Amino acid sequence: MSAVLPPSAAAGAQASEAHEPAELGSVPPTARQAALLHATWSDPPGLWGWMCAVNHKAIGRRFLVTAFGFFAAGGLLALWMRLQLARPENTLVGPDLYNQLFTMHGTTMMFLFAVPVMQAVSVYITPLMVGARSIAFPRMNAFAYWVYLFGGLMLLAAFLTDTGADAGWFAYVPLSGPDYSPGKRVDFWAQMITFTELSGLLEAVILITTVFKLRAPGMTLSRMPLFVWGMLVTAFMVLFAMPAVMLASTALITDRLVGTHFFNPGEGGDPLLWQHLFWFFGHPEVYLIFIPGLGFISTIVATFARRPVFGYPAMVLALIATAFLAFGLWVHHMFATNLPEMGKSFFTASSILIAVPSAIQIFCWIATLAGGRIHLKSPLLFVLAFFFILVLGGLTGLMLASVPLDLQVHDSYFVVAHLHYVLLGGAVFPLLGAVLYWWPLITGRMFNETQARWSFALLFIGFNVTFFPMHLLGLEGMPRRVYTYAADRGWEGLNLLATVGAFMLAAGLLLLLVNLWRSYRHGELAGVNPWGAGTLEWGSTCPPPAANFDAPPVVHGTYPLWMPPQQPSHVAGLAVSHREQLVTTVLDATPDHRAFFPSPTPxxxxxxxxxxxxxxxxxxxxxxxxxxxxxxxxxxxxxxxxxxxxxxxxxxxxxxx
Structure with a gap:
């Protein structure tokens, strides 16, 4: 056995109470050592332990439940709007409440669900997938969750007290400024944006550190799972994108509360500055949602095709290229403004070019499925739906990249349809597939496959029935953000059809929720690695123990569970009565030193x-x-x-x- 730590580090830090140096081993720990390790890494029980918890799996579960709770709230707001628009000249909702509904719906889905839920999955899965005992900075991870929860509750509480934001989820000035939006509605919105994006920034730092420094020995960058690559790329995008919207929202609230003039043209400000700052975040945000979905798909496709993903280097480069190109597209949301036409043409080119890396990944997945032995389970059905829906959403995206067409359908329901095809099709369908895929890992129980297929059918049909008619409504001239319309417009049939589809979507989600709840209470035990997957998160029990692994693994390939046993197999000699984690180097994941992780605290x-x-x-x-x-x-x-x-x-x- 060769020492894991370099000689200088091994001489300066002892791993266990017996002063035994950490080394690569082949003999697993005893049952007594595993029990002591579990007790060491567990959070305290009861209400006090709930406040003190720092285990990444507990925080990840809370993130997931909270994010889906906000998703349900945003969905109910959408159903409310669809009921209002189901027939012309409806009086179910007045204009003021409708303004709050569409603003709160967009804000909830984009800021409280879409990005946080992707980070939530990563908080739970990434440490397991890289073979770590914990996530980096576990206390900061807990703090980020509480900030996210309290920020979201602050926004919803404002809505319930008739102080909900009403200027649209992108809050264009001067409409959201002090002259046109008096009161505290926009103030709550602006503070919530700054507040919850702080949580996103903290999680990005945590995830980058986890991936770079806590990978299992042997997991070089060229052996990292594609899911981990996707979350790493997303975390770097968050670091560059979110400060822009935090700066914009802070400038907006100082204009409103302190009397600054960042966006007041009468005092030297510029309303277009808001759009530039917001969309410099807003368009990369689409890919903050989309790129984790690509990681989900790569994981699910490999597992159910029973083979590694085809073209690993091309897949990684495509993820990185998507991230770079995503920061060069923001002006295509501003084609209706008075910007130079030559400048718009460059953003048109960028908007078309970004389809190339996405196409590369789709072809690699198709090649993987074509060369594998497909097991058609419900998680893979959601992936196949993603292929169909994303292609349609991508085609309309290429159409909107054209300035003349964009000017014709700007702020119409055509844009609403495109947005939902890209976001729901490109992110929520892969997300639901990922939830089903990792459900046995998180709960230790198997869901009902037949019910999962029925829920998929309702979701797929309901989605297309809801949003495809909106393309036609947009082409027929129906503007977005209107609370009613005249009977002579001829829009009532398509609006009624979209409303029926929205309730089909709700029924599919409800059936899926019932299935997961029943499986959580009474489902069949999952056992170890029920899907026969190849990545490390399935190398432990379902659900994993508090320390993730009784002994941190040593990695010899991209899909270590599909490889024959090799020696050394794990790291031995780390402390079992203290929270000790092996830290590795960034490029080659060679052991560097050991670190003590903090204990739970309120x-x-x-x-x-x-x-x-x-x-x-x-x-x-x-x-x-x-x-x-x-x-x-x-x-x-x-x-x-x-x-x-x-x-x-x-x-x-x-x-x-």
């Missing part, structure tokens, strides 16, 4: 409460941003204050023998 929760109070207080007075930072600073100080007992227990492990 201070991330209380720090998030303090930050929430600060943000809400600042909506009503700018001084809230000053005085509200005091309790937040106290919470953060106690969060990082070293604990004497932990320090005393770690010191003997860090001394030289």
């Amino acid at each position: 201070w991330p929760f209380w720090s998030a409460v303090a930050v929430t109070v600060c943000f809400i207080w600042s909506i009503f007075t700018p001084w809230g941003a000053v005085y509200g930072l005091v309790p937040a600073a106290i919470g953060l100080t106690l969060w990082f204050w070293p604990k004497r007992r932990e320090t005393a227990s770690h010191l003997p492990l860090e001394r030289q023998p």
Whole structure:
């Protein structure tokens, strides 16, 4: 056996109470060691443990449940709007409430569901897939969840008290400025944007660090699963995209509360500055949702085709190319503004060019399926639906990349249809497939396959019945964001059809939810690796133990579970009574050093409460941003204050023998 750590690190840090150096091993830990390891990495029980939890699987489950809760809220708002538009001159909803409905629907889906749910899946799966015992910065991970939860609840509470945002989910100025939107509606929206995007930025830092430094020995960059590549690329996009919208929302609220003039042309500001800042985030956001979906598809296709994904280097390069090109498209949302025509032509070219890496990935998946032994399970059905829906959404996207056509259908239901074909087809269908795929891993139970197929049929048919007619409505001239229409327009038939499809969608989602709930309570036990997958997250039990693996694995290929056993098989010698994690190098995942991870604590929760109070207080007075930072600073100080007992227990492990 060769030492995992370099000699200098092995001499300076001892791995266990017996001062045994960490090394590559072939003998698994004993049952007593595994039980002690589980107790060491577990969160405390009860309500106190719920507040203190830092285990990435517990936080990931909370992220998933919360995100789907917001998805349900946004879906109910959409059904409300469809009922209003099902017939002409309907009086179910007035114009003021309708403005709040479409604004809250878009805001909830884009800011509270689409990106957070993708990060939620990554929080749970990525550490398992790279062979780590924990996610990087586990306390910050918990803090990011609480910030996300409180920010979303703040927005929904405003809606329930008739203070819901009403200026559209992209809040164009001057409509969202102080002159045209008095009151606190836009203030709550702007603060929520800044607040929840903070959670996204924190998660991006956490995931990048996890992928770069906590991979199992042997998992070089060329052996990383495509899902991990997708989440890594997405995390870097978040770092570059989200600060733009946070800056824009902060400038908007200072215009409204402090009297600055960032967007006031009468005082030297520029309304188009808002659009540039917002869409510099807004169009990459589409790919923040889309690229994780590509990672889901690569994982599901490989498993149910029983072979590695064809063209691994091309797939990785396509993901990276998509990320780069995504930052050069934002002006195609601004073709109706008075920008130079020559400049618009470059963005037209970029909008068409970005279809190339997506096409490369689709051809690689088709080649994988064509050369494999297909097991047609329900997760793969959602992937096949993605192929059909995304191609239609991509074709309309190429149409909208043309300036003349875009000017004709701008702000019409054609754009609404394109948006939903890309986002629901390109992200939600792969997401639902991923939920079914990893459901046995998360719960340890198998769902009912027949019911899953029925829910898929309802979702697929309902989706197309809902959104395909909107293309025709847009071409017939129906504008978006109108709460009613005259009977002589001839739009009532297609609107009624779309409303029927929306309820089919809701029925499919409800059937899927019932299936998952019943399987969670009474489903068949999943056992170990029920799909016969090849990636590391299935190498442990279902669900995984608190420490993920009794012994961190050593990787010898891209699909380690499909390879014959090789030695060494795992890392031995790490502490079992302390939260010790092996840290590896960025490129080749060779062992570098060991790190002690923090224990559960309530201070991330209380720090998030303090930050929430600060943000809400600042909506009503700018001084809230000053005085509200005091309790937040106290919470953060106690969060990082070293604990004497932990320090005393770690010191003997860090001394030289």
